[in-house]
Amino acid sequence: MSASDLPTRAIVATVETQDFWDATAEGRFLLRRCNTCEAVIWYPRSHCPICMSTDVSWIDAAGTGVVYSFSITRAASGTWKGALPYVLALVELDEGPRILTNIVGIDVDDVRIGMAVKVVFEDAIEGSALYRFAPVTT
Amino acid sequence: MGAFEHPLRYIPDRTLAQVHAEVAVGALRDAGLSIRDVDAYFCAGDAPGFGALSMADYLGIDARLTDTTETGGSSYLAHVGHAVDAIAAGHCHVALVTLAGKPRTGGSQPGGSGNFGDAPEANFENHWGGSVPGYYAMAAARHMHQYGTTSAQLAAIKVAASSHAQHNPNAFLPKLVTVEEVLASPLVADPLHRLDCCVITDGGGAVVVVSPEVARTLNRPERAVAVLGHGEAIRHSSNGRIDLTHTAALWSGPPAFDQAGVTPSDIQYASIYDSFTITVLLTLEDLGFCAKGEGGRFVESGALEAPNGVLPFNTDGGGLCNNHPGNRGGMTKIIEAVRQVRGDAHPAVQVPDCELALAHGTGGSLATRTGASTLILGRSS
Known part of the structure; x- marks a missing residue:
């Protein structure tokens, strides 16, 4: 289940993020939401950074959004050198958060700000999965 | 205030601590003081x-106050602000701030910011091939999308910096470049070209901040520079609602201007942090030198070129052409502003009667x- 051949490496889940990474391995994208002020929280954590409530729960995200901004990396060293060129992006999810990720499944020169994208999951090491985003095909 | 910039840009034969010591001595000599x-x-x-x-021990400083505020390249300007406050509160009289780095000769490389393994954000940021240029x-890209800013406008910032660097014998890139040359240089991370990026240099710098009493004892009014205002802020990912069109200068500028009792139009010279051309453009807007979204038109008008532009900037050539020691350009921003207020900049780029300067x-x-x-720096009265 990989939409790209971008590098992956092990995810080091913590007690705050284990549920999130368990879900990506099952093909689900979770978000934290505050039960006190209803803020949708990114990145996932055990408290709400808006009201400091610790009453937070997981919700299933739609997994869709738009490209808020992106850049095409054309020079790199190490692991990513072999993946050049690739797209680093901030995707604005339907629920509000703008999240760092890659845009895959499209020629790098065809990516545009405002483009509709949806999450894809890519196998990482030891059963975990990374989230990346690909164009919504109509 | 004493100030010193290490003259070298490639220092294979000295340790990092040695470079700290060399710039410390340089700044103290400039101030007329000893360790x-x-x-x-x-x-x-x-x-x-x-x-x-470690460093106070190595340098031989009996410090009664230390401050290791770490906000990357902006740290050293924060240190100066903190030193001024600590002096005003009576906690110290002579504060030394040092910076050194050796990215060309074995020191830390310009890596992806935020690649701290145990940071709470680590797994949400470290898997995407992020780099500082990226x-x-x-x-x-977002500024271009929202305001129509062009690569040629960003290139005008590099051109202005290079026109200043040609007068600096220590500059890493002393050659004048054109907009066309910037646009023809390879894309590192679209839309930034290689020449939109700062240099990578070994080097360092130091400043000394002293109390008014010590300044009077030194009795060198022509060398004295006053810190008239200071402001600082951070801008983080804001619960995922990050806005890429502004920097934290939006919040660090106003308190500095207020404390100094001046406005952006009063500033005669500005050292603007220039890790990339886009950093300059956003900062100019955020500090109020032009309206948000107008940065492209402002810089392509020649506003930044010394000595006759509306706002001469980075007359040493800046991080884009002169020096970005240790991948941290804040210290050299202070030092060139001090030179301008003293009238010590190269004659070709010295702003006439520069009484009020900004460093960011x-x-x-x-x-x-x-x-x-x-x-905000000015002549000491």
């Missing part, structure tokens, strides 16, 4: 070992979390 006079020491993440503890390029630092990464610190 024995220093009672407060400031350094940031570039200092080796246990930061201020992150700043996203800020440029930007640290971290615009696409994640970034620090800002603004200083």
Whole structure:
């Protein structure tokens, strides 16, 4: 289940993020939401950074959004050198958060700000999965 | 205030601590003081070992106050602001701030900001091949999308910096470049070209901040520079609602201007942090030198070119052409502003009767979390 051949490496889940990474391995994208002020929280954590409530729960995200901004990396060293060129992006999810990720499944020169994208999951090491985003095909 | 910039840009034969020591001595000599006079020491993440503890020991400073505020390249301007406050509160009289780095000769390389393994954000940021150019390029792409800013306008910033660097014999890139040459240089991370990026240099710098009483004892009014205002702020990912079109300068500028009792139009010279051309453009807007979205038109008008532009900037050539020691450009921003207020800049780029200067630092990464610190410097009355 990989939409790209971008590098992956092990995810080091913590007690705050284990549920999130368990879900990506099952093909689900979770978000934290505050039960006190209803803020949708990114990145996932055990408290709400808006009201400091610790009453937070997981919700299933739609997994869709738009490209808020992106850049095409054309020079790199190490692991990513072999993946050049690739797209680093901030995707604005339907629920509000703008999240760092890659845009895959499209020629790098065809990516545009405002483009509709949806999450894809890519196998990482030891059963975990990374989230990346690909164009919504109509 | 004493100030010193290390003259070298490639230093294979000295340790990082040695470079700290060389710039410390340079700044103290410039101030007319000795290491024995220093009672407060400031350094940031570039200092080796246990930061201020290791370095105060190595340098021989009996510090009664230390400050290791770490906001990347903006740290050193924050240190100066903190030193002024600590002096005003009576906690110290002579504060030394040092920076050194050796990225060309074995020191830390300009890596992806935020690649701290145990940071709470680590797994949500470290899997995407992020790099410093890539992150700043996203800020440029968004500004272009929202305001119509062009690569040629960004290139005008590099051209202005290079026109100043040609007068600096120590500059890493002393050659004048054209807009066309910037646009023809390879794309590192679209839309940023290689020549939109700052240089990578070994080097360092230091400043000394003294109390008014010590300044009077030194009795060198022609060398004295006053810190008239200071502001600082951070801008982080804001619960995922990050806005790439501004930096934390939006918040560090106003308190600095207010404290100094001046406005952006009063500033005669500005040292603007220039890790990339886009960093300059966003900062000019955020500090109020032009309206948000107007930065492209402002810079292509020649506003930044010394000595006759509306706002001569980075007359040493800046990080874009002269020096970005240790991948941290804040210290050199202070030093060139001090030169301008003293009338010590190269005659070709010296702003006539420069009485009021601004220095601004930007640290971290615009696409994640970034620090800002603004200083207003002027003639000491």
